Amino acid sequence: MSDKPLLKKADFQSDQAIRWCPGCGDYAILAQTQKTFPQITEDKENTVFVSGIGCSSRFPYYMNTYGFHTIHGRAPTIASGLKIANPDLSVWLVTGDGDGLSIGGNHMIHLLRRNFDINIMLFNNRIYGLTKGQYSPTSEQGKVTYSTPMGSLDYPFKPTKLALGAEASFVAKTIDKELKHLQAMILRANEHKGTSFIEIYQNCNIFNDGAFAKLTDRDTKEEQLLRLEHGKPLIFGIEKDKGIYLDGTTPKVVKIGDEYSIDDIVVHDEEDRFIGDMLANFTESEEFPEPVGVLYCKERPTYDSLMSAQMDESQKGSKSSKGLNELLNAGDTWEVK
C-alpha cells in the first residue's frame, strides 16, 4: 500500500439503517469485515460488494463501498461480468446457503472452476432466513421447518466439499463468533489471486438458533474444532491431545500419547488437494472434528488474467483504431456509380 492515510472501520459503514433481526450472526460478520477492510484497501471506490437475495445478501447496503444487491442466486454472474469489464476492481460476493447453493448452485460452481479473482463469503445458517424459515441445502436431514413438518428428506451438501469438487482454488471455513479467525480468513481470501470461497457458519437466532452451538460454546468448542494451520499437524482438543492419523487410506481420530505420537499425525498442507478433500469430508460428521481455517489454497491462472493476456495478445501488431473500417470493408466489395 502507498502512503495514503489509512481508512478506518467507520469509513466502510454506510448510512443505511441495518435491518437484520437483533442478535443475528450477520452483525458480527459485517463488523469484522468493516474492521478488516482498512487493511485491504485504501481506496474504497475500487471495492464492490455483490450479493443475491436473502438476509445475508442485504450486506452490500451496509458497506460504504460500491454495492449491488442483485437477484436470487445470480450474484456470481454479475460479479463475473463486472470483473470482465474491469479486472482492477476488488470484487466481493456475499451470499447465503440458499442463495449460493440452492438456486445459485450452478453459477457458484462455474465461478469456482473459472477462477475469477473474486472473493466469496457464503453465510451458512442452514436455513432460509428471509423467506421465514424453510430448510436449505445445508440443513441436516430430518429438519423440521414450515415446508417440512415431518422433517426434510434431502441429504445436505458440505459446502467446502462441493467447492473442491468444483475445482475451487481457495477453500476456507470460519464462524461468525470467531471474530479474529473471521478477520484472518477475510485477509487470506483477499490475498489469494483467484476465486476464494469462505464458508461462514452463521447463527440465525430466529429460525435456526443454536445450529452451531457446539462449535461456539466456550466449554465445548475446542473439543470440536480442528483449527487448520499450514505445515502444522492436524491436532485438536482442549488439551491439544487428539489428532488425525491416516490408517492406510482411511483417516482416524487418535489420541496422542502412548500409541500415537505427534509424528504420526497428518501435517496440514494447504496445497495438497488430497488433504483438502479429506478435510472437507469431515464436515458435520460424528466421527471427525469440524475443520476451520484454510482447507485448500493453490493458485492457478485466473480467468480475468487469462482474458487480459488474450486481449493483449490479440492487439499485438494490429491497431484497433482502424478496426472498424477494416471490418466494414472486408470481403468482396464493388462500386455502384
Add this chain to the structure above:
Amino acid sequence: MSDKPLLKKADFQSDQAIRWCPGCGDYAILAQTQKTFPQITEDKENTVFVSGIGCSSRFPYYMNTYGFHTIHGRAPTIASGLKIANPDLSVWLVTGDGDGLSIGGNHMIHLLRRNFDINIMLFNNRIYGLTKGQYSPTSEQGKVTYSTPMGSLDYPFKPTKLALGAEASFVAKTIDKELKHLQAMILRANEHKGTSFIEIYQNCNIFNDGAFAKLTDRDTKEEQLLRLEHGKPLIFGIEKDKGIYLDGTTPKVVKIGDEYSIDDIVVHDEEDRFIGDMLANFTESEEFPEPVGVLYCKERPTYDSLMSAQMDESQKGSKSSKGLNELLNAGDTWEVK
C-alpha cells in the same frame, strides 16, 4: 425376475430413424444399452428415459420405452418429479457435458445429493455437439472452438469429482468404445438404489474427434486406463506392472517390482469416500492413469423411499377419505340461517 419370456435387444429399438452423425460414439452407447436392457427389465413399460437437449439427449427417441426429451439442462427436474409421482418406475436420465454440467449443473448436483433412485448416463464428448462445436465445461483449457478462436480460458470440471463433491452415492466412468465395460456399468447403475452417475467418454467425430484417442487406441490404452475392481489393488499397464501407492497423504504411480510389491498398492474399496475422491482427482491428469469403473458406491436411503415412508407414516391412523371434509370444516365455524 419372474418367468416371463425375456425381452430381446430388438424390443428396445424404437421405429424412429436415428439421426446422429455417421461414426458418432452415441451409436455404440445406444446399442450397448439396448443390448443390456433385457437383463434389466422384463416390462419395458416401466422404463422411462428422460433427457435434456443435445445430440446425446436425442437418445430417448431411439429406445422403445417411455421417453421424454425435455429442455436444455432440466431433465433432472422432470425425472425427480416423475419419481415422486411414481417411485416404481425405472427412470434413466441421459444428458451431455453441456446439458448436464453447464446449463443443468445445478439440477444435477441437487439430484445427486437428494439421491433419488435414478440412473444418470452423462455422455461426455467435451464439446457442444448439437450447436455445432463450442467448448463445454469439460473441454480442456485452451481449446480452440468457434466461440474461443484463441483458446478457451475456463478450467474444466472433472465430472466424477463434481459428483462426489455433490454427495453422489454411486459414481462410475466408462467409455463408448469399451462395449463390455459399458454394459457392466449400466448393470451396476441399475442395481444401485439411489442416484447412479455414469460418466461415459464419447467421441464426437465431427467437432472433437479423437478427444479420448489415447484411452481407446488399442496400442496405448492399457497404459492409460486404471480399471477399477472392488477389493483389488489399483494396478494398470499392459504388463499390469504399475500401481497406485500412497506416500503419506499423497498418491504416486509406482512400478511394481523391486522397490514396491503388490502389497504396497492401494486396494480399491468402492465404499471408501477417501479413495473415491482420490480417484476422481486422477481424471485427465498428466501424472495418473485414467480410472474407469466404479469409483464410489455406497447406499444410503433414497429420497423416494424416505418420501414413501413419510407418506405411509402420515397416513397411519387417519383415513384420507374423510380428509377433505375434515379440512373444509376445520377451525371456527358458524351457521347462518
Add this chain to the structure above:
Amino acid sequence: MSKKAKIETLDNVTIRFAGDSGDGMQLSGGRFTQTSAIMGNDLSTLPDFPAEIRAPAGSLAGVSSFQIHFSSQEIHTPGENPDVLVAMNPAALKAHLKDLTPGGTLIINKNAFTTKNLKLAGYESDPTEDGSLEDYYSAHFIEMSKLVNLACEGIDLAPKLIDRTKNLCALGVLFWIYDRPLEPTIDWLNKKFKSKPDIVDANVKALHAGYNYADTAEIFTTKYIVNKAKLPAGKYRNINGTLATCLGLLTAVEKSNLSLTFAGYPITPASNILHTLANWKRFGVKTYQAEDEIAGIGAALGASYGGSLGVTASSGPGIALKGEFLGLAIITELPLVVINVQRGGPSTGLPTKTEQSDLFQAVYGRNGEAPMPVIAASTPGDCYYTAYEACRIAVKYMTPVMMLSDGYLVNGSEPWIIPNPDDLNDFDAEFVKENLTDEQYLPYKRNEETLARGWAIPGTKGLEHRIGGIEKQDVTGNVNYDSDNHEKMVQIRARKIANIANELPPTEVFGKKEGDLLILSWGSTHGTCKSATESLLSENLKVAHVSIRWISPLPNDLKDILSNYKNVLIPEINTGQFRQIIRAEFLVDAIGLNEVQGKPLGASTIVAKAKEIINER
C-alpha cells in the same frame, strides 16, 4: 360499576390494529374477526406485514398491521380509511395516522410513547402530549402496559411475557366499544395454550382489563352496535386465500381420483401454499421443495407426466423463471397448474405488497405461439373455486393453466360458506388404457370435442411413446419439421385453448343490464369494484359490474355485454394491462383507473371516477 353508555347502531366499521411486529397485532385482528364472524357480521380483512424479518423494535420498518371491515350488510372489501386506529407505539401511529378517517377514533398505548420510541418513529414532540391529535380525532391514550401489569399481578410469568399481553388489552377495549362477547376469545386462548395455564391466565386477565377499563373510565361514552348481516344461509368459516387455494387443489384431486404433487420454491407471498400443503401428507398430498423455481415447475411437470396432478406456485420473479418450462408443457400437452401470487414489481420490487402487474406475463410471457389458459381469483374464498377450475381445465384439456392470485388475496380473509364438493363441476380424469394390440400407440390423437390428447402414463403396457419439445407430428407425435404440420399444430394448440370459452357459464352482470358505465374487473379488485357499483346503484346511476374469471380465453358473451354500455371502466392495480387486452380484443375504448401503490384500490376512488365519466362523456 359500569357507567351508562350511549348506544348507537352502525352499518359498517373498519378497524386497523397497528403495532410493532412483536406486538401481536395479527392475533388481535384475528380474534376480533372471529368474534365478529360468529356474531353474524359480514366482514373482510387485510393484514400488512413488514418487509423485514424482524426490523428493530419500535422502527417504522417494523410496523405490522391488520385491518378488519365488518358490517351488518354484505361487504366486499377490507375497507379503505379506518374508522378506528389502534396504535401500539409511535411508529405505528406515524405509519398509519394518515389513513384514519378525519374525526375517527384513535386508541393508543400510552406506555409505548417513550423518548426512544418517539425518536425511532421520527417524532420531534410527543403527539400524545402536545395536543396535536385531539383536535382532529377522538384520541384515547391508554396505559396498556401498566394496565396489564396490574391485572396480572401474582401470575408467575416473566415481565416480558406479561407485557406481551397488551394486545389482548387493546382487544378488550374494542370488544367493549363494539359490544362483542369475550367468550370466543377466552375459549380460543384455552385451546391454543392448553399446556400453559399461566399464559392463558395472563391473557384472559389482560383482555378483561381492557374491557373493564373501557367500561369504567369516563373516556368512552358510546357503545356501538353492528348488527348481524343478512348473509346467505349456510355453514360458515373464515378463510384466507392461501388456505382456500390449497383446499381447492385438494378438492380437485379428490373429485377426480387423482393424486396431487406440489413442487415449488419458497418466495413471498406464495410460500404459505407450500407450507399448508406440506401438512397434508395424510391426505396423499406430496410436496417437494425444489432447488429453484425452474426445478419446481420441472418436477411438477414430471409428476403430471407420471400421472399425478402437478402444481407449482410462485410470485413474479419466480414465475419469470418458469417461462421456458411452460412452453414445454404447452407443446407436450400435459396438465399442470401454475399459481402466481402476484406482488409488487418489477424485479424484487415490493415483495410483501400486493399488485396485479403480472397479467401480461401470464397471458403473453412466453416464446413462440404459446397459448395457455389464465384464470384469476377474485376474493380470498374464491381462490377455492378458481384453484379447482384451474385443475379441472388443465386435466380436461391437457394443458398448463396459470392461476393468478395476489398478496391481498392470499393474506386477506372473509367469511366463507363451506362448500359441498358435490356441487362443483364434474371432474373426470382418465388415463389411456393399456394397449395389448400390436398397433403403435398414437400419443397425439385427440378427443374430438376438447381436442385434448390422451393422458398416457409411463407404466402402462403398450403405450410406450416418446414426447418432447420439438414440434410434433399431428397424431403420431413424432419429431417433425414440416411447414404445414407446424402451422397445423400451432392452430390446433390455439383452438384447443380458445374452445374452453364454449364451456364457460354466462357472465354475471351485477347492476343494470345496460347503461352508462360498465365497471370491468379481474382478480382481487372484484370486491372494491362491487362495493363501488353498489354505491353508484344506490344513487340510481346506470352502472354495472362484471368480474372476469377467465382471462384466457375470455368469455364468449363479453363482447355483447360490453356493447350495452356507453363507457367501460377498468380499475386495476397496474398501469392498465387488462385494459390493453380488452382494447385489443374488442376495440373498445375502455378507460383505466390505475393505482400502483402496493395495496388494494379504494371503492371511493372508483365511485368518483365513475361519476366523472358518467357526467363528462
Add this chain to the structure above:
Amino acid sequence: MSKKAKIETLDNVTIRFAGDSGDGMQLSGGRFTQTSAIMGNDLSTLPDFPAEIRAPAGSLAGVSSFQIHFSSQEIHTPGENPDVLVAMNPAALKAHLKDLTPGGTLIINKNAFTTKNLKLAGYESDPTEDGSLEDYYSAHFIEMSKLVNLACEGIDLAPKLIDRTKNLCALGVLFWIYDRPLEPTIDWLNKKFKSKPDIVDANVKALHAGYNYADTAEIFTTKYIVNKAKLPAGKYRNINGTLATCLGLLTAVEKSNLSLTFAGYPITPASNILHTLANWKRFGVKTYQAEDEIAGIGAALGASYGGSLGVTASSGPGIALKGEFLGLAIITELPLVVINVQRGGPSTGLPTKTEQSDLFQAVYGRNGEAPMPVIAASTPGDCYYTAYEACRIAVKYMTPVMMLSDGYLVNGSEPWIIPNPDDLNDFDAEFVKENLTDEQYLPYKRNEETLARGWAIPGTKGLEHRIGGIEKQDVTGNVNYDSDNHEKMVQIRARKIANIANELPPTEVFGKKEGDLLILSWGSTHGTCKSATESLLSENLKVAHVSIRWISPLPNDLKDILSNYKNVLIPEINTGQFRQIIRAEFLVDAIGLNEVQGKPLGASTIVAKAKEIINER
C-alpha cells in the same frame, strides 16, 4: 465449339440450390451471389439448413438449400417459388420440387439417382427415368459426378474429394445459363485454398466442366441476361444479418468510446453472433461463453454496471430464461442490449426455422410493470443500424433494450452499401465524474430531458452507492417500500421509455399517402411487404407500406398515418401478435395475414390478400 445460343433478357430470376448437407450447396449459392453482386444485380438470399448436425447422407432430413433472387430492379425478398431448382440428389428433388415454378428449369445431378438414394428419398421409381418430370418442367439430367471425374483426371486427390467438386460443376452450368463470368469464383478459390493447389485445380476444372458442358451440349438453347440494377451509388458488399449485427455493435462502441462485452450461451440461430464477436478481440471486444442464458445476461449486466456496454443474444427458449434479469436491469436502470434471434416455437419448436412469434415475449414477457424498448431489424443489412440504435438508446436512456431479429435475417444476405459511421446518429456516452465533495452521491437523480439516471461506475471516487432490485427511493436510490414512491417510480420508468418516441424520425410511408390499404409490417417481413406493395402500386391500387422499427415505444406519428387508410393489413409470421398490439394501441380493426410455417411469407400471398380486402370492403 460453342453452339449459338438464343439470348433473352430477364428482370428477375430465383434459383434454388439443393443437395445433401455434404454437397456444398451453401458454397455454390454464395459464389453465385457474389458474382451477381459484382455484376450489379440487386439480390437477396436465403439459406436453409437441416436441423440435424449430420443427417444420414441422402436422407430427406439431410437436405440443405440456398436460394438466391437476383434482378435488374430493386428487390426486397429472396423470392418465393424458384425459377430454377438445382437438385444434387433424389432427397433434394423430393423436398423442393413442390416449390419450383410450373415450367421452371430443373438441373439434376443424374449420378446421384442411385437405387439407394432413391429409396432414402422415398421414390418408388426413378423420376429421371420415368418421364414424370419432363412434362411439367424443363428438366436437365447431367452426370455431374462423371463430368468432374473426367475433368479432374490426373489430379492427385482422393476420389471422394474430386467427387465433392460437383457443386462447382453445377455452378458452372448456371454461370453459363445466366452469362456470368467465372473469374471471381476462380480468384476466390485461389485465395481460399491457397495452400492446397490440388483442391483449387480440381474445383476450377469442375467449374469449367459445368460451364463447358452447358456451352456444348444441345440441351440448353437459351442464355439469359439479367442486367445491372439501378442501385443507389456507393461502395457495396454482400452482408448477412449476423455480421451486420456485430458490425452495428462495434460501430456503437467505437462511436461512443465505450468498450463492448458480449456474454451469451450458444443457441441456434443466435450462436454465430458469439462466434463472430469472439474473433474481434483485437478491436477490444470481450466475449464470454457463460454456463447458461441467465449467466449470460447476468454477466452482460455486470459488465454494464462496470462501465462496459453489455450485450447478450439468444433465441426464444434462452430469452425466456433472461426474463427475471431484465426486471433487474429495468429497476437498476443500467444499459444493456438483448438480441433475440427468433426461431420457430413454442419450446424447442423448430430450432433452425424462422418465425416472428416472440414479439409478445419481448414487449410483455416480464413480471411487474417493466417497460422496455423493443426494436426490430427489417433486413439483413438493417441489422447493422438496428443494433447501433439499440446500443445508443440503451446508453442514452439507461435501460435494457430488446432487439428482435430472426433466423431469416441472420442467415439471409443482401448487397449493402458500406456505411460511413460518421453519418449515424451521434452517440455520446458519459460516466458520472468523480465527486470530491462531501455530498452523498445521488444515483437516482435524473437528466431532465431523457429522465436517465447517471452511469456511475465502480472505481470512481466519491460515487460509492448501492443499487438493487428492491424498489428504490426517487433521487437517492435507497431501498424504499412506500406506496407513493412506488407509484411515482413506476410512472417515471414508464415515462422514460415512452419519451423515446419523441426522438424517433418521421415514419416513412412507401406508396400512397392515403388510400384503401396500408400494409403494416415489423421485422423481417419488411421485404415481402415492400415487394407486394410495389406490385400493387404498379396496378394503380391505392396502397402503401409502413415498416415499423421501434415497437416499444411506437412512433408518435403512427396514429395519424393509420387514419389515412380505409384498411390496415398486418402480415406476420405468427398468429397476429403485432396486430394485437396495434389494435390495443390505436383501436384500429387491423386485418392479419398470418402464416406460421417456419419460412418467410410470400409476396404473392400478400398481394392476393390485399386485393381481396380492397375489393371486399
